[in-house]
Amino acid sequence: MAIRPPAPSASIALETDSSGKLHAPSAARNANDLCAAIASIAPTAGQALELASGTGQHIITFAAAMPTLQWQPSELDPTRLTSITAYTADSGLTNIAAPIRLNATQSGWSQTLDPKDLITLANLLHLISTPEAETLITEAAKTLAPNGTLALYGPFKRNGCLTSEGDKTFDANLRQHDPETGYKNDQWVISTAAHAGLTHATTIEMPANNLALIFQNS
Numbered sequence: 001m002a003i004r005p006p007a008p009s010a011s012i013a014l015e016t017d018s019s020g021k022l023h024a025p026s027a028a029r030n031a032n033d034l035c036a037a038i039a040s041i042a043p044t045a046g047q048a049l050e051l052a053s054g055t056g057q058h059i060i061t062f063a064a065a066m067p068t069l070q071w072q073p074s075e076l077d078p079t080r081l082t083s084i085t086a087y088t089a090d091s092g093l094t095n096i097a098a099p100i101r102l103n104a105t106q107s108g109w110s111q112t113l114d115p116k117d118l119i120t121l122a123n124l125l126h127l128i129s130t131p132e133a134e135t136l137i138t139e140a141a142k143t144l145a146p147n148g149t150l151a152l153y154g155p156f157k158r159n160g161c162l163t164s165e166g167d168k169t170f171d172a173n174l175r176q177h178d179p180e181t182g183y184k185n186d187q188w189v190i191s192t193a194a195h196a197g198l199t200h201a202t203t204i205e206m207p208a209n210n211l212a213l214i215f216q217n218s
C-alpha cells in the first residue's frame with residue numbers, strides 16, 4: 001500500500017525541542033481522557049502495542065497509568081520515531097520498549113510481532129483509505145492474543161452520518177486533500193472487525209464527539 005502524504009490535520013502545530021520531542025497540542029489535550037478510556041478496558045497485565053504512536057505523548061501517559069503492561073510504541077514516520085524515543089527517555093519509565101517502524105496499512109505486519117494482549121490506535125483511520133483501514137484492522141486482529149483487546153479511537157461517522165458541523169467540515173477537508181480518505185462509519189468498522197474474528201465489546205463516547213470502539217478477540 002502507498003505511504004500517504006500527511007493530511008493537513010496530521011502535521012498541525014507540531015513543535016519540536018532540542019531532544020527531538022515533538023509536541024502536538026491535540027495529543028496533550030486528549031491524552032488523559034483517552035488514557036482513562038483505555039484503562040477501563042485494558043487487561044491487568046501483558047503486552048500492549050500502540051499503532052501510529054505519533055509524537056509519543058500518548059504512550060508515556062498510558063505506560064505511567066498502566067504500569068503492569070509492557071508497552072510497544074510504533075510509527076511510520078522517522079521524525080516521530082525520534083520523538084517517541086525522546087519522550088520515553090525523559091519519562092524514566094521502564095515499561096516502554098524502543099519504538100519500532102511499522103506501516104500499519106501494509107499486509108503482513110502481524111507476522112513480525114509476538115502476540116499482544118492490547119492494541120491501541122488513535123486518530124489514523126480517517127486519514128487512510130477504506131482498503132488500508134481494512135488491512136490495519138485485519139492485521140491487528142491477527143496480532144491479538146486470545147482474549148486480547150483492540151481499541152480504535154478517533155472521529156467516526158455514526159450509522160453513516162456525520163453528527164456535528166465540525167465533523168462535516170473536517171471530513172470534507174480530508175476528502176478534498178485525498179478523496180480516498182475520510183471518516184469511516186462505525187458500523188463498517190464493527191463489521192470489518194467481526195469479519196476479522198473480533199467481537200464488538202463496547203463503544204465509549206469521548207470528548208470532541210470522538211469514539212473509542214472496543215473489540216475483543218475470542
Ligand SMILES: C[S@@+](CC[C@H](N)C(=O)[O-])C[C@H]1O[C@@H](n2cnc3c(N)ncnc32)[C@H](O)[C@@H]1O
Nearest residue numbers: 010027052053054076077102103104105122123
Ligand atoms: C493524526 S496522527 C495521530 C498520532 C497519535 N496517535 C495521536 O493520536 O496523537 C497520525 C499518525 O499516524 C502516522 N501514520 C500515518 N500513516 C501510517 C501508517 N500507514 N502506519 C503507521 N503510522 C502511520 C503518522 O506518522 C502520524 O504520526
